Amino acid sequence: MGRLVFLGCLLLVPAVSISQQNDFVGSWLLWVEAGNQGEPAYGSLDVEQAGDTLAVYVDGGPAALLELEGNRIGFEFDWDDLWDLPHVSVLNGMLENGVISGTVRSEGQDRGAWRATRRLPVDRNAPPEPADLNGIWGPPALISRHTFDLTEAGRAADAAYDPTLDDPILRCVSDGLVRMSHGPFHIEVLEGDGRVVVIHEDLHEVRRIYTDGRGFPEGIEDAGLAMGFSIGHWEGSTFVIETRGLKRTVWDAAGMPISPSAIVTERWYLDDTGRLHIEISMDDPENYHRPVLMHIVRSKRPADTVVPEYACDPHGFYRGLEFSDQLQEYWGRSGNRL
Structure with a gap:
């Protein structure tokens, strides 16, 4: 399955001092005003030293560094919408008082604001205090x-x-x-x-x-x-x-x-x-x-919420393969069947 090509392009960024780069290095909690459903969403932003520049990762996937100058940073990454269609968003922001914040654009359109705050250490030895997840x-x-x-x-x-x-x-x-x-x-x-x-x-x-x-x-x-x-x-x-x-x-x-x-x-x-x-x-x-x-x-739904019934019938899939003369190809791909 092909991937978007933007990550294959190496982009030159202005040289900045190591101390300025170090201000960005680390693990950040990323917030965007519009996620894959157009609602606010969170993710992970990791910035690492890579030679004389920085490597940027969003949710574990590589992002392309577009700008790094002083307290400014810009990068882009791809994401899928609710219908599994890929898009590319460009995030430009400034680091001030320990917070990176700025604006997001995708396909030339404004997608609102974004910010990143340093991740706090996790206390893995904290005594149990169960929350109500019901x-x-x-x-x-x-x-x-x-x-x-x-x-x-x-x-x-x-x-x-x-x-x-x-x-x-x-x-x-x-x-x-x-x-x-x-x-x-x-x-x-x-x-x-x-x-x-x-x-x-x-x-x-x-x-x-x-x-x-x-x-x-x-x-x-x-x-x-x-x-x-x-x-x-x-x-x-x-x-x-x-x-x-x-x-x-x-x-x-x-x-x-x-x-x-x-x-x-x-x-x-x-x-x-x-x-x-x-x-x-x-x-x-x-x-x-x-x-x-x-x-x-x-988000929690009211207690009287009725979860919709999910219906799925594979008949249409198999009939479609028959009509498109792909049924034998499908049977031959049993090793790929997941």
């Missing part, structure tokens, strides 16, 4: 990156993927954990004895997160589970989940791969307004040089 949570707002830092194996998997034949959702097969986590659907969270159950509107998939202190089953790497096997614990008021045992699949319509050795870590917490933040990190060194990151925000 309820129905609306579709997520996020940045939704399009391009990531693939390894050679990851690039080969991406190149072999045909979105018209290999996408599991075309056959009404589970999207899998990562894709369901950021898809445009509701979730319902039910906290029980020794487990937290998440019911997804998407395909009515059910996920169980065990909180009774158990470890991962023996041979979990070969489990091949769409949603994986998840165990969770509390760090203060943050619910931390680790998932292993995922099957080899893709986590977006464009075909970004997941290997069976991938480990997904999530941090769930409520902000002061009661919104649910879910920070996802997928560590999959077979396919990516650095972890894939997402920051999802969901």
